[in-house]
Amino acid sequence: MKHLFFTCLLIIAAAFPAAAAQRGQATMTWLGIASSPRDEAMGSVSSLGDASASCTFTNPAGLGRIERGSVYLAHTSWLAEMSVIDLAVAYSVPNIGTFGIAVRSMDYGDFIFTKVALNAQGYNITPSDSTGTVAGTMIGVAYGRELTDKFSVGGQFKYVTDKLGVMDTYNSSTGIVSPMQEAKLSAMLFDFGTSYHTGWNGVILSMTIQNFGSSQKASNGVEEFTPPLTFKVGLEADVLQFAQMQNDMASVRVRLEGVDPRDDRENVNVGVEVELNPVEKVMLALRGGWARRDVGGMSLGFGLGMPEIIGGVGGTFDYSYSNYGDILGSVNRFGLSVSF
Numbered sequence: 001m002k003h004l005f006f007t008c009l010l011i012i013a014a015a016f017p018a019a020a021a022q023r024g025q026a027t028m029t030w031l032g033i034a035s036s037p038r039d040e041a042m043g044s045v046s047s048l049g050d051a052s053a054s055c056t057f058t059n060p061a062g063l064g065r066i067e068r069g070s071v072y073l074a075h076t077s078w079l080a081e082m083s084v085i086d087l088a089v090a091y092s093v094p095n096i097g098t099f100g101i102a103v104r105s106m107d108y109g110d111f112i113f114t115k116v117a118l119n120a121q122g123y124n125i126t127p128s129d130s131t132g133t134v135a136g137t138m139i140g141v142a143y144g145r146e147l148t149d150k151f152s153v154g155g156q157f158k159y160v161t162d163k164l165g166v167m168d169t170y171n172s173s174t175g176i177v178s179p180m181q182e183a184k185l186s187a188m189l190f191d192f193g194t195s196y197h198t199g200w201n202g203v204i205l206s207m208t209i210q211n212f213g214s215s216q217k218a219s220n221g222v223e224e225f226t227p228p229l230t231f232k233v234g235l236e237a238d239v240l241q242f243a244q245m246q247n248d249m250a251s252v253r254v255r256l257e258g259v260d261p262r263d264d265r266e267n268v269n270v271g272v273e274v275e276l277n278p279v280e281k282v283m284l285a286l287r288g289g290w291a292r293r294d295v296g297g298m299s300l301g302f303g304l305g306m307p308e309i310i311g312g313v314g315g316t317f318d319y320s321y322s323n324y325g326d327i328l329g330s331v332n333r334f335g336l337s338v339s340f
Contacts, residue, residue, distance in 0.1 A: 026263035027185060027225035028162050030106040030136050031211050035074050035086045037333040041301025041320035042271025043289025045257040047208045047234035049195055052316075052337045053088035056102035056142045059193035059208045060154030063098040063144025066090055066339075068312075074335035079328050081109040090142075097145030102156070106136030113165060132166035132182055142191075150199055156191040160227075189213040189227055202238025202253065229262040251275045255289070267292035271299075281306055283316070295325030301333075314339045 035057035039046040049055035049062030053072035056063070069091040076084040084107070090100035111134050113126035137160070144154030164183040193208040211227045239252040255271045271289025278284060285303035305316030318335040 026228040026261075027216075028136065028160055028187070028211075029228050029263055030084065030162075031104075031138065031160065031189075032228050032230060032261065033076060033078060033084050033106075034333070035076070035084070035104075035335075037074065037301055037318035037320035037335040038273075038285075038287065038303055039271075040322055040331075040333055041287035041289060041299050041318070042255050042273055043257075043269040043299055044291040044322075045234060045255040045269050045271045045289065047193070047206045047232040047257055048204055048236050048255060049193065049206060049208075050337075052339065053090040053100055053102075054086075054335065054337060055144070055154070056088045056090065056100045056140060056156060057086055057104070059195060059206055060100070060142045060144045060156045060191055061152045061193040061195040061206070061208075063090055063092075063100050063142060063154050064146040064152030065195075066092045066098045066144075068092055069340045071338045071340075072335065074333065077332045079324060079331065083107045083109075097143055100140075100142035100144070100156075102138070102140040102142060102158070104136075104138040106138075106162075108134045108136075111165065113167065115167075133163045134165045136160070136162045140191075150197045152195045154193050154195075158189050158191070159186070160189055161186040185216055185225060187213050187216045187227055201241040202236070202251075204234075204236040206232075206234040206236075208232045208234075226262060231260045233258045249277050281308055283307070287320070291322075293324065295328060296323040298323045305337075307339075312340065 034040040034044050034046055036046060036054045039058060046058040049059030051062055051065035053070040072088040074086040078084055085105045088100060088102040090098055092098040113131045114123040115126050117124040138158050140156045140158030142154060142156035144152060146152045162185045166180050166182050169178050169181040169183060190212045191210045194206065196205040210230045212229055213227045215224045215226045217224050234255065234257040236253055236255045239254055240246050253273045257269045259269065260266045269291045273285055273287045275283060275285045283305040287301045289299050290297050291299060299320060299322040301318065301320030303316055303318040307314045309315060316337045320333045322331040324331060
């Protein structure tokens with residue numbers, strides 16, 4: 001256990017300088033869009049990882065705490081009429097661990113392509129049937145396991161592609177323009193995470209490294225782009241347990257997370273969740289938080305769930321609202337988790 005802990009620290013030490021060395025130079029930044037409405041409602045604190053298939057997008061260590069099977073589906077109405085759809089399935093194999101498959105689809109919305117022309121406008125509109133595909137896709141295979149009743153680890157390999165349509169591409173080293181080439185980027189990336197449930201006043205400690213991988217060249221074979229490597233450390237605690245007021249009807253969880261992304265400044269996010277159990281087998285959660293951003297930052301949301309609906313099958317519906325300022329507007333997320 002101690003050797004594993006120090007190994008994790010070494011991984012953190014190796015990754016931290018790499019994440020801090022470059023700003024604003026990452027590509028495929030849509031990989032960093034939060035998937036879980038619950039996490040986003042709590043100030044975008046995502047490294048703690050729920051015991052559901054949703055943790056394939058946040059902290060794969062949470063897979064180790066899934067008792068049987070889990071399915072997760074989420075939709076994010078992102079900025080500028082873009083959208084993200086996430087789907088994940090996880091299943092626990094006794095004495096071996098939990099395996100998961102995750103898929104993300106990034107829809108950039110409608111684009112109008114143009115081409116330089118010698119006319120009054122200076123361009124012509126490219127016909128839509130010749131612009132190709134504009135979208136991002138991620139497919140991941142994850143694994144998580146509890147090493148003890150308190151400590152779990154997990155990892156995920158994922159193949160990511162980013163297609164930006166068909167266009168004239170410019171090779172800056174040769175000065176040659178290649179007409180009507182598909183502009184795309186693909187990469188193999190890796191996520192790693194740990195989760196430690198201390199057993200003391202509901203305190204949970206977590207760490208994740210997301211989107212670790214080497215730099216990739218663009219489709220013209222010249223420009224290089226780095227993946228959006230992100231390092232997170234999270235803390236969760238139950239306020240009522242600290243106050244010696246714990247009961248079966250309610251809990252108040254506070255989350256704190258430090259984030260160091262490659263393509264942005266370091267920040268600290270905070271969130272709170274009030275979970276109520278008004279009747280047996282019914283859960284209602286109210287959430288709020290603050291994420292450090294250049295604009296906006298406030299987030300709110302709720303969750304409604306039933307641990308067991310029928311035949312051992314349970315479900316939870318989550319919603320979150322995030323404010324990104326007057327110009328960018330707001331982001332809405334919807335998520336559904338089903339356990340079986």
